[in-house]
Amino acid sequence: SAYVFDFTQGSKDQKDLLGGKGANLAEMTNLGLPVPPGFTITTEACRSYLAKGKEPGELRVQVTMALRHLEDSLDRRLGDRHDPLLVSVRSGAKFSMPGMMETVLNIGLNDASVIGLAEASGNERFAWDSYRRLVQMFGKTVLGIEGDRFADALDDAKKAKGVALDTELGVEDLQALVQLFKDIVREESGRDFPQHPREQLDLAIRAVFDSWNTDRARLYRRRERIPHDLGTAVNVCTMVFGNLGEGSGTGVAFTRDPSTGAPGSYGDYLENAQGEDVVAGIRNTLSLDDLKGLLPEAHAELMTVMRRLETHYRDLCDIEFTIERGKLWMLQTRVGKRTAAAAFRIATQLVDEHLIHEDEALDRVTGAQLAQLMFPQFDSSAERQLLCKAGAASPGAAVGKVVFDSAAAVAAKERGEDVLLLRRETNPDDLEGMIAAVGILTARGGKTSHAAVVARGMGKTCVSGAEDLDIDVHLRTARCGDITIVEGDVLSIDGSTGEVFIGAVPVRPSPVVMYLENGLEAALVDADEDTAALVTSVDRVLGYADEIRHLRVRANADTAEDAARARYMGAEGIGLTRTEHMFLGDRRVLIERVILSDDEDRQAALDALLPLQRQDFIELLEQMDGLPVTIRLLDPPLHEFLPNLTELSVRVAVAEANGYSEAADLKLLAAVQRLHESNPMLGLRGVRLGLVVPGLFGLQVRAIAEAAVARKKAGGDPKVEIMVPLVGSVMELHLVADETDGIVHEIAAREGVDLHIPIGTMIELPRAALTAHRIADVAEFFSFGTNDLTQTTWGFSRDDVEAEFFATYLDKGVFTVSPFETLDADGVGRLVRIAAEEGRKTRPDLKLGVCGEHGGDPESIHFFHSAGLDYVSCSPFRVPVARLEAGRAAI
Numbered sequence: 001s002a003y004v005f006d007f008t009q010g011s012k013d014q015k016d017l018l019g020g021k022g023a024n025l026a027e028m029t030n031l032g033l034p035v036p037p038g039f040t041i042t043t044e045a046c047r048s049y050l051a052k053g054k055e056p057g058e059l060r061v062q063v064t065m066a067l068r069h070l071e072d073s074l075d076r077r078l079g080d081r082h083d084p085l086l087v088s089v090r091s092g093a094k095f096s097m098p099g100m101m102e103t104v105l106n107i108g109l110n111d112a113s114v115i116g117l118a119e120a121s122g123n124e125r126f127a128w129d130s131y132r133r134l135v136q137m138f139g140k141t142v143l144g145i146e147g148d149r150f151a152d153a154l155d156d157a158k159k160a161k162g163v164a165l166d167t168e169l170g171v172e173d174l175q176a177l178v179q180l181f182k183d184i185v186r187e188e189s190g191r192d193f194p195q196h197p198r199e200q201l202d203l204a205i206r207a208v209f210d211s212w213n214t215d216r217a218r219l220y221r222r223r224e225r226i227p228h229d230l231g232t233a234v235n236v237c238t239m240v241f242g243n244l245g246e247g248s249g250t251g252v253a254f255t256r257d258p259s260t261g262a263p264g265s266y267g268d269y270l271e272n273a274q275g276e277d278v279v280a281g282i283r284n285t286l287s288l289d290d291l292k293g294l295l296p297e298a299h300a301e302l303m304t305v306m307r308r309l310e311t312h313y314r315d316l317c318d319i320e321f322t323i324e325r326g327k328l329w330m331l332q333t334r335v336g337k338r339t340a341a342a343a344f345r346i347a348t349q350l351v352d353e354h355l356i357h358e359d360e361a362l363d364r365v366t367g368a369q370l371a372q373l374m375f376p377q378f379d380s381s382a383e384r385q386l387l388c389k390a391g392a393a394s395p396g397a398a399v400g401k402v403v404f405d406s407a408a409a410v411a412a413k414e415r416g417e418d419v420l421l422l423r424r425e426t427n428p429d430d431l432e433g434m435i436a437a438v439g440i441l442t443a444r445g446g447k448t449s450h451a452a453v454v455a456r457g458m459g460k461t462c463v464s465g466a467e468d469l470d471i472d473v474h475l476r477t478a479r480c481g482d483i484t485i486v487e488g489d490v491l492s493i494d495g496s497t498g499e500v501f502i503g504a505v506p507v508r509p510s511p512v513v514m515y516l517e518n519g520l521e522a523a524l525v526d527a528d529e530d531t532a533a534l535v536t537s538v539d540r541v542l543g544y545a546d547e548i549r550h551l552r553v554r555a556n557a558d559t560a561e562d563a564a565r566a567r568y569m570g571a572e573g574i575g576l577t578r579t580e581h582m583f584l585g586d587r588r589v590l591i592e593r594v595i596l597s598d599d600e601d602r603q604a605a606l607d608a609l610l611p612l613q614r615q616d617f618i619e620l621l622e623q624m625d626g627l628p629v630t631i632r633l634l635d636p637p638l639h640e641f642l643p644n645l646t647e648l649s650v651r652v653a654v655a656e657a658n659g660y661s662e663a664a665d666l667k668l669l670a671a672v673q674r675l676h677e678s679n680p681m682l683g684l685r686g687v688r689l690g691l692v693v694p695g696l697f698g699l700q701v702r703a704i705a706e707a708a709v710a711r712k713k714a715g716g717d718p719k720v721e722i723m724v725p726l727v728g729s730v731m732e733l734h735l736v737a738d739e740t741d742g743i744v745h746e747i748a749a750r751e752g753v754d755l756h757i758p759i760g761t762m763i764e765l766p767r768a769a770l771t772a773h774r775i776a777d778v779a780e781f782f783s784f785g786t787n788d789l790t791q792t793t794w795g796f797s798r799d800d801v802e803a804e805f806f807a808t809y810l811d812k813g814v815f816t817v818s819p820f821e822t823l824d825a826d827g828v829g830r831l832v833r834i835a836a837e838e839g840r841k842t843r844p845d846l847k848l849g850v851c852g853e854h855g856g857d858p859e860s861i862h863f864f865h866s867a868g869l870d871y872v873s874c875s876p877f878r879v880p881v882a883r884l885e886a887g888r889a890a891i
């Protein structure tokens with residue numbers, strides 16, 4: 001099969017085969033943009049190599065042909081002793097994996113061609129600098145030699161000469177370095193640096209294939225949930241040179257600000273530099289405006305290219321470019337990563353620019369991003385001491401103890417501490433530490449540095465390029481002016497402003513939450529430009545979602561206060577009110593009597609509870625006037641309302657030992673012992689309680705009905721629904737419904753008020769799901785209790801398993817995500833579908849909802865949409881996320 005494609009042959013839609021980088025290089029080539037010619041070796045070749053341990057047979061010949069074609073078109077030969085063609089060998093998987101894979105530049109240089117390059121370019125220093133880089137990169141990434149060996153030798157050379165920058169090294173220094181590097185290669189790898197250009201090329205290609213399976217790459221993929229079997233493509237690209245002195249350089253740019261989403265391009269440029277120099281933070285970079293001053297024509301072309309890319313991709317693009325003696329070359333583009341705030345702003349900007357429709361705008365943001373924007377931020381009115389200000393690389397407010405390396409971060413995390421990882425700059429070796437830390441602070445590098453890119457991808461707070469910080473990794477200190485920070489000191493970093501504070505700064509709610517709670521107008525008062533643009537965009541995008549979604553969004557709320565918050569967040573009702581908290585505190589003695597007493601005393605306790613419970617419901621219904629409120633009858637096991645068995649046993653034993661004992665205590669103990677269950681989750685709870693304890697559900701129904709009457713008489717519009725938990729058989733529901741109807745009718749008649757209170761059930765047992773067609777005879781609605789349904793379907797108790805073995809299960813791949821976080825669509829989801837379908841067969845207008853925590857989980861919401869449910873119900877804070885995702889599900 002064909003394993004090699006010329007850049008002129010592919011397109012951006014071939015990421016599976018050509019990888020992201022290769023597909024986009026091809027796309028740019030075909031757009032007529034200035035891309036150095038080259039070819040891509042497919043991911044299929046890589047997969048074959050990884051499976052068989054050797055390159056597929058046809059690959060060699062195909063590379064030869066592609067290379068010959070390239071040489072002919074440029075009229076230069078790879079590694080020729082006169083004017084040699086040089087290439088880069090670059091990895092590029094389907095999903096961008098920043099810094100995970102290896103790239104080798106300047107392939108084709110050797111002892112002879114370096115002289116040819118010097119002659120052809122008229123720049124001897126450049127030629128030897130390029131050769132020095134090749135031996136270094138090749139040694140490190142292809143031959144696996146510790147990178148520090150080379151970096152240290154380079155530092156020594158600079159020190160010996162008394163200079164600070166690479167660019168200050170002359171021809172002879174570089175020649176000496178090449179020799180030194182070649183010695184290091186021989187010493188460390190036991191072989192000479194390969195002089196033959198084709199051998200360099202083949203070894204580099206193989207190294208790219210191999211890099212797919214490094215620990216770093218595997219860790220990154222696990223975290224990002226990228227499959228391990230995709231493989232990477234390899235791009236072989238004609239070298240262009242940014243290290244040819246003034247008038248040359250290399251840069252990275254974004255077509256819009258990836259951090260705030262502000263319009264206008266943003267970039268870093270480094271003169272006389274090659275490859276990673278610009279992102280490695282070795283020298284301070286220039287802005288695109290500076291570039292305009294230096295090279296106006298190249299700058300103008302760059303602007304044209306960026307506009308072209310934006311209109312073509314209809315999205316924010318990030319690019320890598322090089323300028324060789326004033327001529328612009330494009331080396332990479334892709335739809336750029338961005339912060340959550342930038343995602344919302346850019347989506348609405350593109351709608352305004354008529355590049356995308358509203359539906360597409362919705363598709364460009366995620367519920368997870370919205371959730372991130374709802375995180376708290378530092379309180380700017382609090383007293384705080386600024387340590388320094390640097391690049392705002394990834395937003396958020398992080399407070400933690402300082403550590404100086406990855407291992408310390410991981411260890412601290414295991415101790416349960418929040419830490420900030422402080423590094424001069426990060427590289428892929430720091431990944432574990434970055435994951436363990438709550439925030440990252442670097443002394444070097446801009447918004448495009450490794451630290452910034454990776455942190456943004458993880459949604460982790462990052463401040464980068466704090467030049468004032470002098471970090472000493474060995475002493476584990478950081479100096480800033482005359483302040484010294486030692487390991488364990490607490491700092492606060494603000495990834496939205498780039499500020500670093502000494503000590504722990506208090507945090508305040510996000511502007512998006514303020515907007516949700518108080519409305520857009522209020523949020524715009526006193527807002528700065530970025531904040532105003534952000535909340536306006538969020539408001540618009542939520543508007544798009546609300547317009548097209550089929551799923552209604554309700555909230556789980558137990559109190560009037562929660563209900564108020566839910567309403568602000570856009571809840572269209574309450575899907576679950578738990579009543580158990582209404583029996584705690586002072587009321588606990590009363591419920592104890594309901595459980596333990598004989599008829600007469602029980603009735604007295606019930607009578608005392610009635611007005612209390614009624615008042616709870618009145619307040620709730622008032623808050624949610626006009627919107628549906630689903631109240632669940634008492635669910636948890638009875639013993640939760642009784643004293644703890646062990647404590648009570650001890651008390652009684654002590655009393656007996658002291659020669660006295662209270663009859664009441666003994667009676668209580670007997671009851672507690674009788675009601676003690678070894679599996680309370682599967683015991684006397686839910687509807688079972690209602691059927692076993694006389695008058696209990698009746699009390700609740702009475703309180704609900706009377707509350708509804710009170711609201712109606714007060715001119716309100718109560719829409720209350722009664723929900724019965726843990727039903728497994730229609731007969732259970734039938735018995736409760738009978739009693740309920742009787743009570744509701746009695747009250748309606750007594751009060752002269754028209755009262756209809758729908759009664760429905762939770763579907764949280766497999767048997768309920770499987771007999772849904774019968775249950776729907778009685779139930780007017782179903783609400784899937786997916787927490788219990790997950791527990792009962794899998795047969796495990798959440799509290800026990802999450803602590804015990806989930807980590808192992810996740811590790812071994814039994815789950816890719818906890819089934820309590822994202823609904824298990826195959827198993828539990830199947831029961832949901834069955835119940836929904838069969839319930840509606842019996843009762844076509846059966847209302848279907850969800851009130852488990854899955855109701856606020858993006859992936860699960862998409863499932864519920866596809867299962868045809870009417871609403872999801874989640875915690876008030878998740879309501880906006882659910883609105884957004886319900887909209888996205890409907891696109």
Ligand code: ADP
Binds near residue numbers: 036087241242276322
């Ligand atoms: P990454 O995926 O880590 O960005 P790249 O393959 O893009 O790795 O390359 C690393 C660096 O080398 C980038 O800065 C890129 O622009 C530069 N580079 C790659 N190929 C060439 C080339 N043919 N000429 C000049 N610079 C190149």
Ligand code: MG
Binds near residue numbers: 320332
């Ligand atoms: Mg790149």
Ligand code: MG
Binds near residue numbers: 785787788
């Ligand atoms: Mg339940």
